[in-house]
Amino acid sequence: MNRHLLSTADLRRDDALLVLDTAEQMARLSDRSVKKLPTLRGRTVVNLFFEDSTRTRTSFELAAKRLSADVINFSAKGSSVSKGESLKDTALTLEAMGADAVVIRHAASGAPHRLAGWVRGSVVNAGDGTHEHPTQALLDAFTIRRRLGTVEGLRVTIVGDVLHSRVARSNVWLLRTLGAHVTLVAPPTLLPHGVADWPVAVSYDLDAVLPGSDVVMMLRVQRERMLGAFFPTEREYSRRYGLDADRAATLPGHALVMHPGPMVRGMEIASEVADSARSTIVEQVANGVSVRMAVLYLLLGGAGADERKPDDQYGEVADR
Amino acid sequence: MTTTVAAPWLLRAVRPLGGEPADLLLAGGRVAEVARAGGIAPTTAGVAGGNVLDADGLFALPGFVDLHTHLREPGREDAETVESGTRAAALGGYTTVFAMANTNPVADTAGVVEQVWRLGRSAGHCDVRPVGAVTVGLAGQRLAELGAMATSAAAVRVFSDDGHCVSDALLMRRALEYVKAFDGVIAQHAEEPRLTEGAQMNEGSCSARLGMTGWPAVAEEAIIARDALLAGHVGSRLHVCHVSTAGSVEIIRWAKAKGWRVSAEVTPHHLLLTDELAATYDPVYKVNPPLRTAEDVAALRAGLADGTIDAVATDHAPHAPQDKDTEWAAARPGMVGLQTALSVVIQTMVEPGLLDWAGVAERMSLAPARIGGLPDVPVDARSSMGVGAPANLTLFDPEARWVVDPAGLASRSRNTPYRGMTLPGQVHATFLAGRPTVLDGKIR
Numbered sequence A: 001m002n003r004h005l006l007s008t009a010d011l012r013r014d015d016a017l018l019v020l021d022t023a024e025q026m027a028r029l030s031d032r033s034v035k036k037l038p039t040l041r042g043r044t045v046v047n048l049f050f051e052d053s054t055r056t057r058t059s060f061e062l063a064a065k066r067l068s069a070d071v072i073n074f075s076a077k078g079s080s081v082s083k084g085e086s087l088k089d090t091a092l093t094l095e096a097m098g099a100d101a102v103v104i105r106h107a108a109s110g111a112p113h114r115l116a117g118w119v120r121g122s123v124v125n126a127g128d129g130t131h132e133h134p135t136q137a138l139l140d141a142f143t144i145r146r147r148l149g150t151v152e153g154l155r156v157t158i159v160g161d162v163l164h165s166r167v168a169r170s171n172v173w174l175l176r177t178l179g180a181h182v183t184l185v186a187p188p189t190l191l192p193h194g195v196a197d198w199p200v201a202v203s204y205d206l207d208a209v210l211p212g213s214d215v216v217m218m219l220r221v222q223r224e225r226m227l228g229a230f231f232p233t234e235r236e237y238s239r240r241y242g243l244d245a246d247r248a249a250t251l252p253g254h255a256l257v258m259h260p261g262p263m264v265r266g267m268e269i270a271s272e273v274a275d276s277a278r279s280t281i282v283e284q285v286a287n288g289v290s291v292r293m294a295v296l297y298l299l300l301g302g303a304g305a306d307e308r309k310p311d312d313q314y315g316e317v318a319d320r
Numbered sequence B: 001m002t003t004t005v006a007a008p009w010l011l012r013a014v015r016p017l018g019g020e021p022a023d024l025l026l027a028g029g030r031v032a033e034v035a036r037a038g039g040i041a042p043t044t045a046g047v048a049g050g051n052v053l054d055a056d057g058l059f060a061l062p063g064f065v066d067l068h069t070h071l072r073e074p075g076r077e078d079a080e081t082v083e084s085g086t087r088a089a090a091l092g093g094y095t096t097v098f099a100m101a102n103t104n105p106v107a108d109t110a111g112v113v114e115q116v117w118r119l120g121r122s123a124g125h126c127d128v129r130p131v132g133a134v135t136v137g138l139a140g141q142r143l144a145e146l147g148a149m150a151t152s153a154a155a156v157r158v159f160s161d162d163g164h165c166v167s168d169a170l171l172m173r174r175a176l177e178y179v180k181a182f183d184g185v186i187a188q189h190a191e192e193p194r195l196t197e198g199a200q201m202n203e204g205s206c207s208a209r210l211g212m213t214g215w216p217a218v219a220e221e222a223i224i225a226r227d228a229l230l231a232g233h234v235g236s237r238l239h240v241c242h243v244s245t246a247g248s249v250e251i252i253r254w255a256k257a258k259g260w261r262v263s264a265e266v267t268p269h270h271l272l273l274t275d276e277l278a279a280t281y282d283p284v285y286k287v288n289p290p291l292r293t294a295e296d297v298a299a300l301r302a303g304l305a306d307g308t309i310d311a312v313a314t315d316h317a318p319h320a321p322q323d324k325d326t327e328w329a330a331a332r333p334g335m336v337g338l339q340t341a342l343s344v345v346i347q348t349m350v351e352p353g354l355l356d357w358a359g360v361a362e363r364m365s366l367a368p369a370r371i372g373g374l375p376d377v378p379v380d381a382r383s384s385m386g387v388g389a390p391a392n393l394t395l396f397d398p399e400a401r402w403v404v405d406p407a408g409l410a411s412r413s414r415n416t417p418y419r420g421m422t423l424p425g426q427v428h429a430t431f432l433a434g435r436p437t438v439l440d441g442k443i444r
Ligand SMILES: [Zn+2]
Pocket: B162, B163, B164, B189, B241, B242, B288, B289
């Protein structure tokens, strides 16, 4: 494994599979009555959340605690990119506290990369701006694998605000690495200008793509995007790109419906679809804890970071 | 603008424009005599003991003129002062810098431009020509007192809201027309603001991958096209700051073919670096306009080579550490560049054979001097080295290679994108009106 988990773009296939396999073991542990492992006893994991995300923070907190790590929730609430203590000063504070791992959520793309240059511990990207959210993609892949047995060769359709979505980016790279075929569906305004260089197919027509999809991932679409003229109205968006029951009925019988949450029911996804048997939305939350346990376990090298083999490390940016 | 007449200096065996070695006698602020190497004896020329420079192996070019320097004073003296910025300029071979108006207070009155001009004179490292703001407070609403700045002691000829675009088409038209009265020029930072809201880097493949809001090429090109049409319509002079895209080069080429009075500059960093560097998320690579693609770099080099782009300008933009030691989005855009400009031009233009030394003289000295309305500009590179030319000279070793160390630069700020790079060409001496401002690579 890398020293840090900043992006899925630089995650090798065997490392990704190692995370998924380890998460499988962690998931089995979660089925036991005593859910704790002593693996990270004496280690300190800091949750550094500059953006509110109770679900992701709680998921990481639970993961760290199940591995017996000490968890510090470093409240950065009210902080913003432009005011208050700088990210660098915060990093130096965490360094002084002896953080072994820092889990960071930040509104600025690349903030975890910067942090990784300022602290000795491992940095886990828990979502940076519109860049990446690697543990979300890992838990999505884990969920797909549990349900369908494999990711390789599957046709995965990602629908919605790809332009602003860190979940979409992380999924595109990871799914590609794991051998899936990805199709992005969105109004042209919500696809990045450089998307032609991505290893994906692009469609503006959801109805045409659904019958050939093994997995559909619906992305959250913020209503405020209307103000930026990305689409005219909520209603029009929903009609053209929302997954309602009629559309979901055109999916193959085995196909999954996924959503990273939080979802806007009635906007990108209809309630009856979100609550249907093919929906994995609740499982994704449970799987998130297992995957994050696996990530922390592997990064902090359960038996001690010093035992990491030097040739396990690679990558210039991720690996100082 | 040095008023005291400098004592004579003899430059021995220097190679003007990289040509045959020659002796140059500088006296009375001008080149007083030129002879083959060994042709001028110090005794006969009346040169005092120490004023002989053995320039064997050094090339001479006319002193560089930078149309685009941010000296940050008044207002951000923690990032740069006129004193520190002009030291950097002299060490980079510059004899004149045009100081951009986006200071605090903004250089939008005769009082502020005269203050900057006086600071430049008292520092004495090079001539400082203040740029006046086009609009009050750079706010893009009302014209600043352009005439008052033009007739002030600072004699402003270049007006720019740089950092901001004069995006209002009517205001831009009026500004272009108004400065005709004193042969002024509007230097436009071409950026359609609605197309660059929240923009962080070039829009394209890299921004898509890195999840950063894109700054599309069209936001620059659309303004350049509009302004060229306006300049053509009213018969005024337009100067385009820091051209960064292939499309911009095409539009400027077209405007020039029409016979319109349009000039343009390119920065060294846009000649060398590309947007791939943003993948580090290190804001030392954040600049406005942003680094573009390799195709853009190639088009800019070709445009500078064929004269579509008239001048190299540094857009030297010093920033205090706290404005760069941040996440990318929070960082201020800009790079220091005065001491690396020549080296980057040698690497990107001279070594690949796109520009000869006379061409470097034209693009880094004579063309910017003409655009900026400086007096007494030699008609061509050859005459800039001849008898009677102003004794503004840069002497450098084209063969020397040096490693860029941010701590070794004279600027108060350290935000160079070339840290650790080995670059060709090292300035040994700079003469301003016959007086050395730099000798042995050190400030005099
Ligand atoms: Zn500018």
